Amino acid sequence: MEPDLHIKTAAIPDWSELADIRRQVALALGGLGDAVREAAVMVVSELVENAIKYGESVPQARGIEVSVVREPARLSVTVASGTRDAEAARRLRCYTEALATSPDKLGLYVARLQSLADAPELHSRLGLYRIGLEGAFDLRCSHEDGVLRMTATRNLK
Amino acid sequence: MMPTGLEFDHAGLRIEVFRSENKATIVWSGVSDARNPGAQLNVVLQRMVDELDGCKVTVDFRRLQYMNSSTVPPIINLIKRLNARAVHSVVLFSEVDWQRTQLRCMQTIARTLPYVQVEGRASTSVHSMPVPASSGEPRR
Numbered sequence: 001m002e003p004d005l006h007i008k009t010a011a012i013p014d015w016s017e018l019a020d021i022r023r024q025v026a027l028a029l030g031g032l033g034d035a036v037r038e039a040a041v042m043v044v045s046e047l048v049e050n051a052i053k054y055g056e057s058v059p060q061a062r063g064i065e066v067s068v069v070r071e072p073a074r075l076s077v078t079v080a081s082g083t084r085d086a087e088a089a090r091r092l093r094c095y096t097e098a099l100a101t102s103p104d105k106l107g108l109y110v111a112r113l114q115s116l117a118d119a120p121e122l123h124s125r126l127g128l129y130r131i132g133l134e135g136a137f138d139l140r141c142s143h144e145d146g147v148l149r150m151t152a153t154r155n156l157k
Numbered sequence: 158m159m160p161t162g163l164e165f166d167h168a169g170l171r172i173e174v175f176r177s178e179n180k181a182t183i184v185w186s187g188v189s190d191a192r193n194p195g196a197q198l199n200v201v202l203q204r205m206v207d208e209l210d211g212c213k214v215t216v217d218f219r220r221l222q223y224m225n226s227s228t229v230p231p232i233i234n235l236i237k238r239l240n241a242r243a244v245h246s247v248v249l250f251s252e253v254d255w256q257r258t259q260l261r262c263m264q265t266i267a268r269t270l271p272y273v274q275v276e277g278r279a280s281t282s283v284h285s286m287p288v289p290a291s292s293g294e295p296r297r
Binding site: 015018019022034035038039041042045046049053106109110113114116117124126127129130133134 | 192
């Protein structure tokens with residue numbers, strides 16, 4: 001299916017480009033209701049932030065790739081970036097699977113906030129919790145040929 | 158309420174403090190999407206809490222159009238600091254979707270903070286985030 005938005009960068013983007021990426025997502029999803037569109041903007045922004053922070057340029061992915069696909073019954077967002085760290089990708093996959101299957105996303109998010117409040121950490125992973133709870137998107141992760149692909153999907157029905 | 162001159166204005170995020178006798182309001186507006194917002198915000202917010210000693214404080218997020226998840230820890234720090242100083246505080250979120258989720262989370266956290274009350278309240282201002290404004294200069 002042809003994406004409603006496809007962005008491919010030649011290098012890992014600068015942090016200052018985030019606002020423009022959010023703007024492009026908002027414009028591409030102009031026909032959707034405010035709540036879904038705003039959630040999608042947040043999801044893309046959080047995933048691209050992670051790609052900028054932790055992604056690396058690899059032969060199969062010099063920069064990042066953002067794809068937004070709107071179908072009648074669902075909305076999918078994919079952000080791909082390079083990483084050579086297969087172990088980190090495996091941990092991330094476990095993490096996203098645990099989040100996706102949790103029946104209590106609010107409880108998980110609040111527990112994470114509490115633990116961060118008690119002991120701040122550099123890698124909060126709050127964005128991943130937020131995608132599931134606030135955005136109501138299911139998040140999946142795959143790692144193949146050095147490319148980490150984060151796909152978030154939300155039902156529109 | 159009058160502006161106090163206590164403010165933070167950087168890269169699309171504005172935090173202003175208004176005061177009237179023993180009441181103060183900390184108003185957040187704009188976009189918070191810095192890579193590491195805590196690096197600046199924790200210092201600024203600590204100074205604001207120090208300056209507002211003895212006041213009843215309202216922290217108003219309803220004009221905040223967008224924030225990234227990295228902004229949440231400094232907000233929690235602010236709320237915990239207010240509570241630790243025994244400052245009677247009301248934290249306001251709007252009824253737009255993304256703020257409603259933050260409202261629920263902060264309400265849960267505030268259950269253990271006796272001086273802090275978290276409320277959802279409609280705002281007369283436009284504060285959703287249809288197309289976020291540019292965040293300004295690079296921060297890498």
